[in-house]
Amino acid sequence: MALKAIRAGxxxxxxIDTAKAQLAARFGDRFQTGEAIRAQHAHTTTYIPAQLPDGVVFPESADEVREIxxxxxxxxxxxxxxxxxxxxEGHVNAPNGGISVDMMRMNRVFEVNAEDLDCRVEPGITREELNTYLRDTGLFFPIDPGANASIGGMASTRASGTNAVRYGTMKDNVLALTVVTADGREVRTAHRARKSSAGYDLTRLFVGAEGTLGIITSITLRLQGIPEVISGGVCPFPTIADACNAVILTIQSGIPVARIELLDALQMKACNNYSGLSYEQTPTLFVEFHGNSESVEMQSRHFDEIAADFGSSGFIWTTNPEERARLWKARHNAYWAQKSLIPGAAILSTDVCVPISRLADCVAATHEDIAAHGLTAPIVGHAGxxxxxxxxxxxDKDAADVARAEAFVERLNARALSMDGTCTGEHGIGQGKMPFLEAELGDALxxxxxxxRSLDPQGIFNPGKIFA
Amino acid sequence: MALKAIRAGxxxxxxIDTAKAQLAARFGDRFQTGEAIRAQHAHTTTYIPAQLPDGVVFPESADEVREIxxxxxxxxxxxxxxxxxxxxEGHVNAPNGGISVDMMRMNRVFEVNAEDLDCRVEPGITREELNTYLRDTGLFFPIDPGANASIGGMASTRASGTNAVRYGTMKDNVLALTVVTADGREVRTAHRARKSSAGYDLTRLFVGAEGTLGIITSITLRLQGIPEVISGGVCPFPTIADACNAVILTIQSGIPVARIELLDALQMKACNNYSGLSYEQTPTLFVEFHGNSESVEMQSRHFDEIAADFGSSGFIWTTNPEERARLWKARHNAYWAQKSLIPGAAILSTDVCVPISRLADCVAATHEDIAAHGLTAPIVGHAGxxxxxxxxxxxDKDAADVARAEAFVERLNARALSMDGTCTGEHGIGQGKMPFLEAELGDALxxxxxxxRSLDPQGIFNPGKIFA
Incomplete structure (x- = not known):
């Protein structure tokens, strides 16, 4: 390989200097090097220190991405x-410097094919923008990771969230991509057919690649019909095990639950405080059903029976849309509710995923760990x-406390892996989970x-992420 | 790269001589070189000439696959x-000679995790063997490509079939694999969690790779609960367009139909003749619903209304399991029914897939093509x-007729691609679809x-398939 490659670190x-000059000449004001904008583009949550890029460029088309x-x-x-x-997990950090490519000006909707339940969009559109755009078509894009993330970012991290139990993750909802590859070509990974056996599954190779194999320039998405009726509510349980067992039986029974979220007692306390609610402060499931009035009624009746079998003190229904919105807003504000438990504290928000038969064990062992180390750490899960x-x-200003947090994350990941789980169900590897991916997959790395190396021989795409 | 590589052709x-001697010494009777067994292992349907391997080896464990x-x-x-x-499509041909690795002695079930709705099996188990094994657990593996294929072969071709409209394809139902790679290691692509954002999606890279990247040695599959109630029936329509429009509205309405198969008038005639049935010889949907008695009743009532709107003369129900089995046996025997139309004729069985909004157009244009060229070619589709x-x-003994068949396949594929479709929805590329894959994906190839090249630098795994 005659090309020069980027060495780690x-x-x-x-x-970098030459590229900056060339980008400034080509993109004018759409190439920025001020510290504030660079810091914003290395913004990263949790304890991972920010590593700023040397500049930020704002392309407006796939051709411009090719030039970049x-x-x-x-x-x-x-x-x-x-x-x-x-x-x-530090996905947007620039450990070796380089250029942040801000995709947010590429936010067009190219087409909506209502009969085929699909659409094609640019990566910079957010999921809320897309759903606003779609509203009149009677369709929606179901994946909801909580944040109003961009569709490109969601594809790149293989995002999922509350609805995944029914509608799948980004892997299941991206039909095709166009991607600018290391040699500067824009390549289409698939056509718009709902299934295909035509060669390697490049679509799913780029979904979850965290921008390390190329830059996504358009995304063909599966859509869903907006359900005629949505209903749901909250259901408190005596213990985490009871709540998890109710989830297992719900899934096993084939109830097509749209959301089934587990909040532990501390998270319920935080939500009550933060969102002005007065739910029981005990392990609780937030549940939602989609369908028509008949099917939703059938699903919820069936779930009610299961919940009662596991000692639930009763399901509190919210059929009223405003009440339902308030409930899910409380769920979506879980992060801010957590923060309110200790004003001024930083939050390390981390995720793992285990086979559902092990969920109760994994959460219970994590509770013991939290108690044994005197930590404050509410738990909220996509239980299905x-x-x-x-x-x-x-x-995050106290080195000893940071070390305690890191040690906890190590134990949490080791626990999930020992239960045949994964070190991340939906956040991705970035920088933060690199050691755990090594532990999880070994030779597969x-x-x-x-x-x-085959697709990015110089290592220009997001180096220092996923693996060293 | 110091390794020698296989040159095309x-x-x-x-x-080959050295490898044969080494395999004979190591595997004794489990390495065979007789012509009959080699011919059986190059058995290929349609017009693609058989290209025999030089020997056939029968491994019984992943370690033996590593040795091979x-x-x-x-x-x-x-x-x-x-x-x-x-x-x-000629997937098992040996254009450069070499060794056929018969995986059928590796047919164990390692584990069934009923609570997690998953299992782990060896690649040589067939889908019918697996479902027989699972029967007492109340679970089943839904993918049904028609033939009683091996799970490993189904994973390698990204198979789907009649149930895919509800349960997805192999891509959606393989949770993890172990694969022996070119360097002789057995690598695990993922753990058993139902979702993961941990690095590149190697599982889906190997699913559909047609054995060109490694040899699959175990497969973790998602399972489904056996539905409490299954019902279905046949529904005749005046035209292909009416039948397709009924399908589109069924899917758009979110009816979770388990099977919705389109048979054209000629296929209905063939099925009637072959299976001793007396259905109308007009475009017909074979439909199946899974659920409990309430939900199945609701789905079928809803479908009935849609079918009536598109001029169906009425849905003929079969709630009786034996009658249902007879109906689906007729559907599964479509290939043999086709053959019965012209005794002694060969069949070229080919598939394409288009966005469902284009299905009626694509089938109608194909009917015109068939008529214009005086061909006999019944159509059956996974319409959903x-x-x-x-x-x-x-x-197949007449060169002119073979050329006519090949020209038809070319037109069919060009038509599907022009409608944003794919040259194969479920059969795979093998040798037969290679030119169409080039036309479909261009640079992506x-x-x-x-x-x-990166995963198989010598090109030892199934060379001459998917791409040249």
Whole structure:
């Protein structure tokens, strides 16, 4: 390979300077190097220190992305694709410097094919913008990771969230992509047919690749009909195990529950305080059903029976849309509710995912761990998928507290892996989960590295993420 | 790269001889070189001429697969993984010679995790064997490509079939794999969690790779609860367009139909003749609903209304299990029914898939094409996915008729691609669809080639398939 490649941890100062000059000449005001804007584009949650890019470029078309890639390749300079900056594991950091490629001006909807339940969009549109656009068509895009993330970012981190138990994750809802590859071509990974056996599944290779294999320039998405009726409510249980067992039986019974979220007692307390609610402060499921009036009634009746069998003191229904919105707003504000438990504390928000039969064990063992170490760490989970989040409150200015937080994350990941789980159900690897991915997949990482080298031989795309 | 690589179209005689001697010494009777067994392992449907391997080896464990790969790599000899031989596009041919690796002795079930609705099996188990094994658990594996294929072959071709409209394809139902890679390691692609954002999606890279990237040694599958109630029936329509429009509205309405199969008038005639039925010989949907008595009743009532709106003369129900089995047996025997239309004729069974809004157009244009060229070619489709099969009857001993058949396939694929479709919804590329994949994905093929070279630098795994 005659191309120069980026070495881990090294900054190519000459290349960066040349690329900056070329980008400034080509993009004018749409290339920025001020510290504030660079800091904003390295914004990262949790304890991972920010590593600023050397500049931020704002392309407005796939052709411009191709030009940017050509400049980066010619100068061996990293490119870090950027959406809304809501990723949690340091995905947008620039450990070797380089250029942040802010995709948010590429937010067009190219087409909506209502009969086929699909659409094609640019990566910079957010999920809320897309759903606003779609409203009149009677369709919606179901994936909801909480944050109003960009569709490109959601594809790149293989996002999912509350609705995944019914509608799947980004892997299941991206039909095709166009991607600008390291050689500066825009490549289409698939056509618009709902299924295909035509060659390697490049679509799903780029979904979840965290921008390390190319820059996504358009995304063909599956859509769903907006349900005629949505109903749901909250259902308190005596213990985490009871709540988890109710979830298992719900899934096993084939009830097509749209959302089934587990909040532990501390999270319920935080939500009550933060959102002015007065639910029982005990392990609770937030549940939602989609369908028509008949099917929703049938699903909820069936669920009610299951919940009662596991000692629930009764399901509190919210059929009223405003009440329902208030309930889910409380769920979506879980992060802010967590923060309110210790004013001024930082939050380390991390996720793991285990087979659902192990969810109760994993959460219970994590509770014991939290108690044994005197931590404050509410838990909220997408229980139908076996995926849960711990929001660990800590003092990010105190090295000892940071070390305690890191040690907790290590134990949490080791626990999930020991239960045949994964170190991340939906946040992705970024920088924060790199050691746990090594522990999880071992030799498979070599295959990932081989694929990375084959598609990005210089290593210009988001270096220092997923694997070293 | 110091390794020797296989050149397209060339036989490495010395390497093959050495590998044969080594395999004979190591595997004794489990390595066979007789012509009959080699011919059986190059069995291929349609007009693609058989290309026999030089020997067939029957491994019984992943460790033995590792040994076989080591021998092939040391001698630069092709390995062609083999299941039941039901693939349709020349997937198991040996254009450069080499060794067929018959996986059918590796047919164990390692574990069934009923609470998690998953299991882990070896690749040589067939879908019927697996479902027999699972029966007492109340679970089943839903993917049904028609043939009693091996699970490994189904994963390798990204198979789907009648149930895919509800349960997805192999891509959606394989949770994890172990694969022996070119360097002789057995690598696990994922853990058993239902979702993960942990690095590149190697699972879906190997699903559909047609044995060109490694040899699958175990497969973790999602399972489903056996539905309490199954009902269905047949529904005749005046025209293909009416039938397709009923399908579109069914899908758009969110009716979770389990099967919705389109048979054209000629296929209905063939099925009536072959299976002793007396249905109307007009475009017809075979439909099936899964659920409990309430939900199945609701789905079928809703579908009935839609069918009536599109001029159906009425839905003929079969709630009786024996009657239902007879109906679906007729559907599954579509291939043999096709053959019965012209005794002695060969069948070219090919598939394409288009967005469902284009299905009626694509089938109608194909009917015109068939009529204009005086062909006999019944059509049967997985209408809910926009996927359909043409069973073209022709005389495989007559060069002119073979040329006519090939020209028809070219027009069919061009038509599907012009409608944003794919050249194969479920059969795979093998040898037969290679030119159409090039037309479909263009530059993306270069990415596939780069991935292939990175994971199989010598080109030992099933060379001459998918792309040249």
């Amino acid at each position: 090294s900054r190519n100062e000459t290349g 890639v050509a400049i980066a390749a010619a100068n061996t300079v990293p490119l870090i694709p950027f959406g809304t900056g809501s990723s949690l 998928d076996g995926n849960f989040h711990v929001g660990l409150l800590f003092d 070599d295959l990932m590295r081989q694929v990375k | 060339s036989r490495n005689e010395t390497g 790969v080591a021998i092939a790599a040391a001698n630069t000899v092709p390995l062609i993984p083999f299941g039941t031989g039901s693939s349709l 996915d926009g996927n359909f099969h043409v069973g073209l009857l022709f005389d 270069d990415l596939m080639r780069q991935v292939k």
